[in-house]
Amino acid sequence: MKNKTLLNELKIVESMIKQDLNKEKIISNIYSYIFKSSGKKMRAMLSLIASSKKQNSNRIKLAAIIELLHTATLVHDDVVDESPTRRGIKSVNNTWSNSHGVLIGDYIYSKAFMYMVDIDNNEIMKELANATNEISQGELIQLEAIKNIDITLNKLKKISYFKTGRLFEASAKTGAIIANADIKYKENISKCAKNLGILFQIKDDLLDYSEELKIGKPVFQDIKEGKVTYPFYFAYKNANFKEKNQLKDLLINSRNIKKNDIELIKSLGGITKTHKLANQYYEKSINYAKKIKVLNISEEMIELADTALNRKK
Numbered sequence: 185m186k187n188k189t190l191l192n193e194l195k196i197v198e199s200m201i202k203q204d205l206n207k208e209k210i211i212s213n214i215y216s217y218i219f220k221s222s223g224k225k226m227r228a229m230l231s232l233i234a235s236s237k238k239q240n241s242n243r244i245k246l247a248a249i250i251e252l253l254h255t256a257t258l259v260h261d262d263v264v265d266e267s268p269t270r271r272g273i274k275s276v277n278n279t280w281s282n283s284h285g286v287l288i289g290d291y292i293y294s295k296a297f298m299y300m301v302d303i304d305n306n307e308i309m310k311e312l313a314n315a316t317n318e319i320s321q322g323e324l325i326q327l328e329a330i331k332n333i334d335i336t337l338n339k340l341k342k343i344s345y346f347k348t349g350r351l352f353e354a355s356a357k358t359g360a361i362i363a364n365a366d367i368k369y370k371e372n373i374s375k376c377a378k379n380l381g382i383l384f385q386i387k388d389d390l391l392d393y394s395e396e397l398k399i400g401k402p403v404f405q406d407i408k409e410g411k412v413t414y415p416f417y418f419a420y421k422n423a424n425f426k427e428k429n430q431l432k433d434l435l436i437n438s439r440n441i442k443k444n445d446i447e448l449i450k451s452l453g454g455i456t457k458t459h460k461l462a463n464q465y466y467e468k469s470i471n472y473a474k475k476i477k478v479l480n481i482s483e484e485m486i487e488l489a490d491t492a493l494n495r496k497k
Contacts, residue, residue, distance in 0.1 A: 234359025322346025352381025419454030
C-alpha cells in the first residue's frame with residue numbers, strides 16, 4: 185500500500201480500537217490480547233478509501249466500527265470452529281475458554297454499537313445492522329453445510345458472500361454514505377468491494393490447502409472440520425466412483441490428512457478450478473473499480489483486488 189495518508193489513518197483507527205479503558209482486569213486482559221496482533225484491516229481500509237472523497241471527523245470512527253465488527257465475528261468463529269490459533273497465536277477460546285470467547289465477542293460487538301450511536305446516521309446503522317445479520321446467517325448456513333457432500337456451488341457462493349463479501353460491501357457502502365457520495369459512486373464502490381470480499385474468501389479456501397508455514401494458521405483446517413469448500417467441491421464433482429468414496433471418507437471421518445489426499449484433490453482439478461473462480465471475481469471487482477470516476481480511489485481499489493488475489497497468508 186503506497187498511500188501514506190491511508191496508512192497513517194489506519195494507525196489512528198488501531199489506536200482508537202486499542203484504547204479500551206475497562207477497569208475489569210479479565211476484560212482488559214482478553215481485549216488487549218485480541219488487539220495485540222495487527223490483522224490486514226482490509227475492511228477498515230475499504231471504509232477509509234470509500235469515504236476519502238470528503239473529509240469527515242467520523243470517518244476514522246466508522247473504520248473502527250467496521251474493524252470491531254469484523255474482530256467480533258472472528259472471535260465467535262474461533263469458538264464455533266474450535267480453532268486453536270488466530271493470526272499465528274493461540275485463539276481466545278484456546279487461551280481462556282469458549283465462554284470467554286463468546287462473551288468478549290459480544291463485548292466487542294457492543295463497543296461497535298456504542299460508536300455507531302456516536303455517529304448517529306440512520307442509513308449507516310441500517311446497512312451495518314443488515315450486514316451483521318447476514319454474516320450470522322452465513323455462519324449458520326455453513327454449519328448446515330458441514331459434511332454435506334450434496335452442497336451446490338450456488339450455496340457455496342452464498343456462504344462466501346454472507347461470511348466475507350457482505351462486510352466488505354458494507355465497509356465501502358457506509359464509507360460512501362459518510363462522504364455524502366452520489367448514487368453511482370456508492371453503487372460502483374459497493375459492488376467492487378462485494379466481489380473483492382468473495383475473492384478474499386475463495387483465496388482463504390485455497391490457502392487452507394497451502395503447505396507453506398507462513399500463512400499463520402493451521403493448514404487443512406477446513407477439511408478437518410468437515411467443511412466443503414471450493415477445492416473439495418470441484419474435485420468431488422470431477423471424481424469417479426472410487427475417488428468419490430475416498431473423498432467422502434476424508435470429509436465424513438475427518439481423519440488425518442495425508443499427502444495423497446491433497447494430491448487427489450489437486451489431480452481432480454480442485455485447486456485449478458478454484459483459482460479460475462477467484463480470477464472471475466477478481467475481474468468483476470476490477471470492472472467496477474474502473475467505473476469509479478475518482479482516479480485515486482479507483483486505483484486504490486484495483487490495488488486491493490491485486491493484493492487479495494496474490495496474497496500468501
